[in-house]
Amino acid sequence: MSDDILLREDRGAVAVLTLNRAAALNPLSDAMLAALKSAFTALQGDRAIKAVVLRGAGKAFCAGHDLKEMQAGRQAEDGGRAYFADLFARCAEVMQMIPRLPQPVIAAPHGIATAAGCQLVASCDLAVAAEGTRFGVNGVNIGLFCSTPMVALSRNVPRKQAFEMLTTGAFIDCDRAERLGLINRAVPEAQLESAALELAQTIAGKLGAAVKIGKRAFYEQIEMGLAQAYEHTAAVMVENMLWRDTDEGITAFIEKRKPVWQQ
Structure with missing residues (x-):
């Protein structure tokens, strides 16, 4: 793949966006958030694109925020307060761009979608996952409650189920994710790309x-x-x-x- 952190490939009326930092499990780093914001801004006015597929390169969809980058932010005189406030504001801005796009956005997660990565799935309009994908808002396991991912999660799944995920840090599998409404369905991983594209192309064929x-x-x-x-x-x-x-x-x-x- 290209060295670009976010790839875009247009397939007819469908834009395929690929998170492309596979070695680090495609974290929502400062650079990734900036790239997503830029891509969504471009799509906002792109009348030729009728649907969007969002996927991850390598063995996982997205492992959430870049923890090493976050820890580096602590080196500021204020202990990182300004950086963290700015980071979560930027992330919230990107997440809110998705429902505001004119095109439906289909998440195509595989491997894992954790913390802000799970938030990204929940923020998309639709989701087709690879069988075996695990979803979690597991920040509590390292002492950081997933408060911002909670916003999107709690708008997708019943509140007691969301709260259990948030307080235990436990992962759920595709079967449970589908039952709870976090994803639309799961398909064999070899069929993930074609299944997501088929759904996108069906939508793109409408007015x-x-x-x-x-x-x-x-x-x-x-x-x-x-x-x-x-x-x-x-x-x-x-x-x-x-x-x-x-x-x-x-x-x-x-x-x-x-x-x-x-x-």
């Missing part, structure tokens, strides 16, 4: 503008009360219905033909 408006509304309504959510999503559907391409899609369905979309 991109509809997926974009739907993804935004999904995350907006989930933070609302029931009545407000219905009011908001009704307005979104009205806007969607008035599009030329939606008119064409419905007409094509009635006429039993493929739609001819402009977007």
Whole structure:
């Protein structure tokens, strides 16, 4: 692979991003966070890309933050307070960029996804994992509670299950991760790339503008009360219905033909 810390390969309307620091298990170092922010910023305005796959090089997806880099931050006069505050703020910014992207993002973890690496999986819109992948928010094992990974995790899995993972530092396997809702499904590792790409290409084949408006509304309504959510999503559907391409899609369905979309 290239020496670049983050690789991007476009396969038609699908962008494949690969965390590429395999020897260190692809940690979310300062450089990796900067690379992800840059890549997500570019994707934000890329109308040719309809879906994104996020994977890791080597034998693991992502082992979380770079602990050696974090320890080096302690050498500052303030003991690392400013560096740690900045690090976690930057990480939170990157995680929040994922649901704000117009394209659905599919995590394709294998090996391990731990601490901030598990947070990264939980922050993605979808996840297809390789069988045998282990997931954990295991910072408590070294005296660091995974408080920021907890935000994404607790929005994916039931609260008692999340709290158990956070307080015990125990790993869960793919079967349990799927039952809890952390991943959509698991496939044999040899099929991981093709399975993630197949899902991405299925999504990329839909009307991109509809997926974009739907993804935004999904995350907006989930933070609302029931009545407000219905009011908001009704307005979104009205806007969607008035599009030329939606008119064409419905007409094509009635006429039993493929739609001819402009977007």
